[in-house]
Amino acid sequence: MKRSLILIAALAAPQAVFAWPWSTDMMNQPSIKPQEPVGDTAQMYPLPTLSVPVQGIPTPVANREEAKTIANPIAVSDASLKQGRNLFRIYCAACHGLTGKAESPIASKIGAIDLTDSYVQKELTEGWIFGTITFGSYVMPAYGSPAGNAEGRGSNDLTVEERWHVVNYVRNGLLKETNVKTAAANQ
Numbered sequence: 001m002k003r004s005l006i007l008i009a010a011l012a013a014p015q016a017v018f019a020w021p022w023s024t025d026m027m028n029q030p031s032i033k034p035q036e037p038v039g040d041t042a043q044m045y046p047l048p049t050l051s052v053p054v055q056g057i058p059t060p061v062a063n064r065e066e067a068k069t070i071a072n073p074i075a076v077s078d079a080s081l082k083q084g085r086n087l088f089r090i091y092c093a094a095c096h097g098l099t100g101k102a103e104s105p106i107a108s109k110i111g112a113i114d115l116t117d118s119y120v121q122k123e124l125t126e127g128w129i130f131g132t133i134t135f136g137s138y139v140m141p142a143y144g145s146p147a148g149n150a151e152g153r154g155s156n157d158l159t160v161e162e163r164w165h166v167v168n169y170v171r172n173g174l175l176k177e178t179n180v181k182t183a184a185a186n187q
């Protein structure tokens with residue numbers, strides 16, 4: 001009985017170790033940690049003005065309207081489509097479906113649209129799709145700007161290049177892939 005009490009005390013001891021003055025951890029410094037929220041809010045610290053993303057170039061426009069006319073700087077290639085496809089499946093498929101046809105279980109509940117119809121494939125400019133990914137839309141989240149859209153919703157998950165790869169895939173890979181699959185299913 002006594003022995004087990006000692007054992008319990010020994011197991012509990014490491015907890016106390018953290019309280020000793022020499023048990024500091026290099027990780028705990030006054031610096032701001034990645035994605036650390038401000039106080040009790042869920043908001044991340046805003047990036048300081050003029051800070052440049054570590055990977056690549058800063059977003060060239062300030063809102064979706066301005067993005068409408070910008071040209072896609074990344075040529076469509078197998079490598080770009082492959083990367084766009086991977087990112088699409090991670091970031092977009094949950095709402096728009098793996099095929100883009102809004103077949104995901106929540107699509108109809110939140111109004112996620114079919115990305116393979118002519119509205120997205122032909123009418124929207126590539127710049128507008130880039131802007132939608134960057135700044136979000138009404139319900140859709142923002143993936144490129146920490147300040148996000150008017151409601152302040154936004155992450156910084158996709159770099160400028162990554163967003164263009166997704167645009168390339170949405171416009172040049174999604175529909176082709178869906179057609180191939182449908183043709184195979186009809187055989």
Ligand code: HEC
Pocket residue numbers: 088091092093094095096110111112113115120129132133137138139140141143166170
């Ligand atoms: C949380 C769900 C959700 C995710 C994730 C999501 N979307 Fe959306 N998206 C929506 C909804 C809902 C709409 C329609 C309502 C709106 O415009 O907000 C939409 C609309 C769009 C539109 C049309 C915009 C317009 O002007 O009509 C495009 C293009 C689009 N999404 C592309 C994407 C891409 C590309 C991704 C991945 C980077 C993505 N979406 C991720 C929910 C989502």
